[in-house]
Amino acid sequence: MMVLYSGTTCPFSQRCRFVLFEKGMDFDIRDVDLFNKPEDISVMNPYGQVPILVERDLILYESNIINEYIDERFPHPQLMPADPVQRARARLLLLNFERELFVNVEPLEKQDAKRMDKARVVMRDRLSQLAPVVAKSKFMLGEDFSMIDVALAPLLWRLELYGIELPKAAAPVLKYAERIFSRPAFFEALTPSEKVMRR
Numbered sequence: 001m002m003v004l005y006s007g008t009t010c011p012f013s014q015r016c017r018f019v020l021f022e023k024g025m026d027f028d029i030r031d032v033d034l035f036n037k038p039e040d041i042s043v044m045n046p047y048g049q050v051p052i053l054v055e056r057d058l059i060l061y062e063s064n065i066i067n068e069y070i071d072e073r074f075p076h077p078q079l080m081p082a083d084p085v086q087r088a089r090a091r092l093l094l095l096n097f098e099r100e101l102f103v104n105v106e107p108l109e110k111q112d113a114k115r116m117d118k119a120r121v122v123m124r125d126r127l128s129q130l131a132p133v134v135a136k137s138k139f140m141l142g143e144d145f146s147m148i149d150v151a152l153a154p155l156l157w158r159l160e161l162y163g164i165e166l167p168k169a170a171a172p173v174l175k176y177a178e179r180i181f182s183r184p185a186f187f188e189a190l191t192p193s194e195k196v197m198r199r
Contacts, residue, residue, distance in 0.1 A: 002027040002070075005041065005052040007034045008191040011105060011154035012063040013051040018150050019067045021185035023074045031191070064094055067147060079147045090141065093148055100126050101155060108162045120164050123155070127173055128166060134176035145183070153180045161197045 004020060006013035008031050020027050032041060032050050042048040045061040052059065053066045060066045071079045081087045104123050107115035133140060140148040156177035159166070166173055180186055 001055075003054045004029050004066075005032050005044070005050050005054070006030065006191075007032055007050045008193045009197075010034065010050055011102075011158060012049075014154040014157075014189060014191075014194060015063040015150050016051045016053065016066050016070075017189035017191075018153060018186055019070050019079065019147075021188045022077065022079065022145075022150075022183075023070060024185075025074055064098070064147075064151065067150060071147065077145075079145070079150065081141065081146065086141070090146065090148060093140070094151055097148075097151055101152075105155070116163075120162065123162070124164050124166060124170075127155075127164075128170040130176075131170045131172045135172035138179060139176070145180075149180055153177075153186060156180065157194065158197055160199070 002020070002025075004013070004016055004027060006017060006029050017029065020029075032038070034050070037048065037050075041050065041052065044052045044054065044059050047061070049061065051063055051066055052061045053069070054060075060069055068080060081090055101123055104119035106112070107119045130140075137143060139145050140152070156173075159177075
């Protein structure tokens with residue numbers, strides 16, 4: 001059975017929990033206290049971070065790598081595009097989001113006063129740029145829910161927590177977020193600590 005070592009408030013862990021629930025498979029989630037991590041976390045992941053997925057003798061870390069593995073191992077429902085060209089584009093989009101959006105999570109999570117304002121502005125502006133895409137289609141890659149939506153979901157869930165207010169022009173992004181939040185797997189994957197992040 002797969003075991004996911006997960007932080008109860010970690011947005012990257014939330015991505016993996018979301019995928020596991022979407023797949024509807026058997027797995028075990030082990031909550032990790034991010035402020036008092038057990039020693040075996042650093043043994044499994046040299047960076048000492050969660051999420052970590054363990055399946056028999058396989059140990060994986062980094063949420064996007066974990067999620068692609070789960071998607072390939074349990075292909076229904078498929079979350080990465082089947083077409084190699086579209087899959088490559090999806091991977092590139094995930095990489096862009098990591099470098100442009102999710103790199104700004106750390107200063108907000110750590111309450112780094114010097115970097116917080118800049119992080120909020122960058123996130124607000126980058127998310128606002130997605131409005132035309134999600135105004136025309138249900139999800140990021142069209143009508144089908146995908147790994148791109150999984151990656152963005154934890155950030156969209158935390159907008160209020162992070163103090164990010166999107167402009168009126170970005171209203172389609174908020175409607176898109178609600179479409180993701182209405183998925184049963186999204187709600188199942190939330191920890192009690194995450195459920196109280198939004199009013």
